Amino acid sequence: MDIDFGRTANDYQTHRQGFPQRFFDELVRRELLGPDRRVLDLGTGTGTLARGAALAGGSVAALDIAPELIDKAKALDWQAGVNVGYYVSPAEQTCFGDATFDLITAGQCWHWFDRPVAAQEVRRLLVDGGAVVIAHLDWIPLPGNVVEATEKLILKHNPAWAMSGGTGLYPAWLRDLAAAGFTDIETFSFDLTLLYTAEAWRGRIRASAGIAASLPSERVAQFDRELCDLLQEDFPSDPLVVPHRVWTVIGYKRWKPK
Numbered sequence: 001m002d003i004d005f006g007r008t009a010n011d012y013q014t015h016r017q018g019f020p021q022r023f024f025d026e027l028v029r030r031e032l033l034g035p036d037r038r039v040l041d042l043g044t045g046t047g048t049l050a051r052g053a054a055l056a057g058g059s060v061a062a063l064d065i066a067p068e069l070i071d072k073a074k075a076l077d078w079q080a081g082v083n084v085g086y087y088v089s090p091a092e093q094t095c096f097g098d099a100t101f102d103l104i105t106a107g108q109c110w111h112w113f114d115r116p117v118a119a120q121e122v123r124r125l126l127v128d129g130g131a132v133v134i135a136h137l138d139w140i141p142l143p144g145n146v147v148e149a150t151e152k153l154i155l156k157h158n159p160a161w162a163m164s165g166g167t168g169l170y171p172a173w174l175r176d177l178a179a180a181g182f183t184d185i186e187t188f189s190f191d192l193t194l195l196y197t198a199e200a201w202r203g204r205i206r207a208s209a210g211i212a213a214s215l216p217s218e219r220v221a222q223f224d225r226e227l228c229d230l231l232q233e234d235f236p237s238d239p240l241v242v243p244h245r246v247w248t249v250i251g252y253k254r255w256k257p258k
Contacts, residue, residue, distance in 0.1 A: 003112070003214055005045065006068035008207040013072035015203030017194055018048025019107060019137050023246050026188060028056055032103050032131055032250070040101045040125060042091040042118070043109030047073030047084060049135070053105065054082035061096075063089040092117040099127045106134045110173055119180035126253040132182065135248040138168035140191075146201070146235045147242060153230060154210045157223045161210035168245030182251030189247040195239040198231045 005012060027033040035057035041050035044062035046069050054060045054077070062084050064070055070086045077084050089095060091106070091113050104122050106113075122132050141148040141164070151164040169189070177185055196204060202224055206212045212220045231240075 003209050004066070005207075005209075005213050006066035008212040009046075009066070009068040009072050011203045011207035011212065012069060013046050013076065015196075015200050016046070016048075016207050017137075017204075019052060019135065019246065020192060021052075022190065022192075023135065023137075023248070024052045024056055026248075027133065030250070032133065033058055037103055038101045039103045039105065040094075040096070041084075042104065042106040042122075043112060044073060044086070045069050045108070046076060047086075049105050049107035050084045051077055051080055051082055053103075054084050055080065058103070061085040061087065061101075063087040063091065063094065065090055092121055094121060094125065096125055098124055099130075101125050102127055102130045104130070104132045106132070108136055110134045110170070110176075115173075115176045116179065119176050119182075123180050123182065123253055128253060130253050132177065132251050132253075133248060134170075134173050134177075135246065136168060136170060137244055137246050138166055140168055140243040140245055141165060142243065145243070146231070146240055149230060149234060150201075150205055150227065153223065153227055154205070154208070157219060157226075158210045158215055161214075163209065168247050170247065170249070173249050177249065177251035181253075183254045184252045185249065187247065187249045189245060191243065191245050194242050194244050196242055197239050198228070198235075201231065201240050201242070202227050 033053055033056040037058040039053045039058040039060045041062040044050050044064045050060050050062035067088050139147045141151055154161055174185055211223055
């Protein structure tokens with residue numbers, strides 16, 4: 001699929017919920033986030049992870065290839081009272097020097113990168129002892145739930161979409177980091193439920209890769225009408241209770257003598 005999240009900027013800003021505070025608290029507890037930490041957020045989107053790092057006291061830069069999303073991120077940062085430096089740039093080739101950051105994060109985006117190249121760029125950018133955090137916040141399809149029904153509808157309208165049936169776990173990312181020379185690799189995860197009104201769920205789905213980021217506007221509108229009907233008929237509760245999973249892998253750059 002030809003993916004352009006810039007086309008989803010309004011829905012992305014309004015309806016895609018960011019990582020919960022528990023996620024940021026865990027990074028602070030592990031001393032990965034905090035005052036004086038220099039942080040780079042890759043594939044930042046509307047800046048939800050970068051903003052959380054800034055609220056934790058870090059000095060934060062962030063990049064994305066979609067300037068429309070960066071514009072939304074800046075507006076949200078202003079509302080939150082934080083300052084993040086944004087750059088329009090791919091994750092695989094950044095403008096920063098060697099050993100510039102203590103922490104590099106990638107939230108909900110690692111699968112869009114050329115992963116081996118991105119992993120090597122991350123290693124170049126980190127100081128010795130620095131860490132990379134790859135994190136996901138994914139909805140979880142279960143038999144009969146609204147996620148399963150929604151994914152079936154996405155596939156009806158976009159059979160090329162290849163992200164259905166996920167578990168929110170990404171073991172291949174551990175191999176990516178190990179192959180790039182990262183050590184002390186560890187993971188943590190937890191489940192939670194997020195609440196959506198029917199309108200918000202429709203917006204969240206429109207903002208996904210399988211719909212507005214890849215389909216023409218008339219097909220997006222047709223999908224949205226059918227999702228509205230589906231929710232009214234089969235999932236009339238308000239709000240919708242949607243299961244999600246936060247999954248995170250952490251790897252460290254350790255200097256090794258030649």
